[in-house]
Amino acid sequence: MVITDRELGLPGSVRENIHRDFFQSGVLRNYPGDIPADRERARDVIRYDWHGDELSLREHDCVAIDRRGDWSSERREFEQVPLLGHADCASWIHAAISLVPEPRRQPRGTFGVNLFRTHTNVVTRPHQDEEEFIFVYVVDKRGSGAETVLLDVESDAVVLEETLDPGDLLVFEDSRFRHGTTPIIPPVIGTARRDALVCTINFPHTYPLED
Numbered sequence: 406m407v408i409t410d411r412e413l414g415l416p417g418s419v420r421e422n423i424h425r426d427f428f429q430s431g432v433l434r435n436y437p438g439d440i441p442a443d444r445e446r447a448r449d450v451i452r453y454d455w456h457g458d459e460l461s462l463r464e465h466d467c468v469a470i471d472r473r474g475d476w477s478s479e480r481r482e483f484e485q486v487p488l489l490g491h492a493d494c495a496s497w498i499h500a501a502i503s504l505v506p507e508p509r510r511q512p513r514g515t516f517g518v519n520l521f522r523t524h525t526n527v528v529t530r531p532h533q534d535e536e537e538f539i540f541v542y543v544v545d546k547r548g549s550g551a552e553t554v555l556l557d558v559e560s561d562a563v564v565l566e567e568t569l570d571p572g573d574l575l576v577f578e579d580s581r582f583r584h585g586t587t588p589i590i591p592p593v594i595g596t597a598r599r600d601a602l603v604c605t606i607n608f609p610h611t612y613p614l615e616d
Contacts (some may be wrong), residue, residue: 408574413500417572423570441523446553455512516607521599549589552586558582
């Protein structure tokens with residue numbers, strides 16, 4: 406499903422403040438070996454616990470990725486960029502996790518948050534992340550293109566083709582689809598840029614929780 410900031414119950418200033426405070430040099434980094442090579446990124450992992458209808462959040466102590474779906478088999482280490490101390494980030498994360506239907510909620514788990522800035526290719530090919538739910542939220546964009554595509558994993562039929570605008574959030578179940586995004590087309594003046602939060606509701610084995 407695709408929902409907007411308004412439908413998420415958040416004012417546009419939340420997105421604007423996240424963009425201002427986190428999508429900047431000093432926060433985003435280019436990691437050697439990243440694909441695409443010109444991608445800049447930051448990462449955090451949030452521990453969440455449901456207590457009835459109440460949701461509590463705290464920073465998890467590890468943000469490394471041991472493997473990611475069918476395209477990366479190596480453990481990747483990242484500098485942690487804590488997000489919960491930022492009121493607007495915390496509000497967005499709380500609202501996003503709350504979108505998971507109650508019957509599908511884990512009583513506790515982890516929410517991986519990737520801040521991605523891409524200038525050419527967004528991803529190299531359609532893929533799965535092998536987590537439970539995927540969230541793609543466009544924070545800012547310059548240029549055109551960058552159409553998000555969902556493919557049925559069994560038939561490979563195109564289920565969704567949609568260009569997400571700033572403030573649009575796409576949520577889907579990872580096991581059902583392969584997902585990809587077409588390249589960004591530069592504007593007439595200036596360079597192309599797509600700033601997005603790409604997040605995962607992780608399976609319990611991704612970051613085992615002991616307490």
